[in-house]
Amino acid sequence: MMTICDFNRGPYPARIRIAVVELGIQEKVRFVEVDLRTGAHKKPEFLEKNYSGTLPVLEIEDGTFLAECTAITEYLDHLDPSPQLTGATARERGMIHMMNKRAEIEFLDPISVYFHHATPGLGPDVEVYQNAEWGEHMRDKALRGARYFDKVLSTRPYVAGQSFSMADITVVAAFVFAAIVKLEIPTHLCHLHEWHERMLARPSVQAWRDMG
């Protein structure tokens, strides 16, 4: 049995909760809550598990802690010899990792920075340093990112190509975070919204929404 330390409504935790259902390994994991609202993820005890002070963290059977969603997804996806979320061929792996990283740096992560720097975020006890101008700059970057992904999805059914992958999950997480910070994804980005409707209909994403 593996343990996932997370906060169940968090956008980054959603990435792994969705991956777990996609991989059908719900019976192999249990969840332990780390309360973001009280800054439990910035306390020394938690930083021993993850230096970066972020959620989620996966504890595997030998006691090793794995942080970073991409790394956790790589681990879970390779427990079975046929990976489903990170690609089978070199080209698939390259495309999925590129689009996954791009989804992070151009869309999801900028929304996170906006939240933590240009809004009250998790409150003054947790947000000990804020740079509001940087936060606003990142909000604008995220909106440009949304336009980019709309263009990508006008040419193919999934973020990294012809199949669902880890990169789709990361863009779903950007929508989750956008809803939390009330950042509107413009309705005229119809390819992106049409894709998102398809994602919401997937059992893995449905399960995450039903949990809330």
Added chain:
Amino acid sequence: MMTICDFNRGPYPARIRIAVVELGIQEKVRFVEVDLRTGAHKKPEFLEKNYSGTLPVLEIEDGTFLAECTAITEYLDHLDPSPQLTGATARERGMIHMMNKRAEIEFLDPISVYFHHATPGLGPDVEVYQNAEWGEHMRDKALRGARYFDKVLSTRPYVAGQSFSMADITVVAAFVFAAIVKLEIPTHLCHLHEWHERMLARPSVQAWRDMG
């Protein structure tokens, strides 16, 4: 034959140049220069290849452009059925991806942000938006990152465990960028420096240095 668009002294390009030598595939790639100093990587023609406007970019045989060092490394490492840089087992893959990402977000990327925001960077024509306070904040984060990696390397010979991996290359790139921006890695971080000396002795890193 594959084409790598890069700038030969760039810290991120160094990651792929070192990986190419580690994998012994020098004969399969040719390099094309994109001049960072004139902002060629921010021009529309280049942005068609890589939306994020960063180097390096790998063009593979079918004309696909792959950006992001981790994605390019994944691609190159899986051209052969036995990956050497990204891990063989689920646990190795998880550890390597975690430590690689951590090397990016806690050490290499913050130095890049410091360079582009709190120093003249690539000059006023390229650095169209700067946030000096954020840049300084990131410099301090990078120095904390150096301390963290010193601690990691007091417990194991390589960044992600008992073997050389992509994560080591990323920390090497942080040293490359630190030298460019004259950010001193404190000499008392002896485990980190001892590791770096071993890295400098590797033929792949030596080849990159000799090229300059």
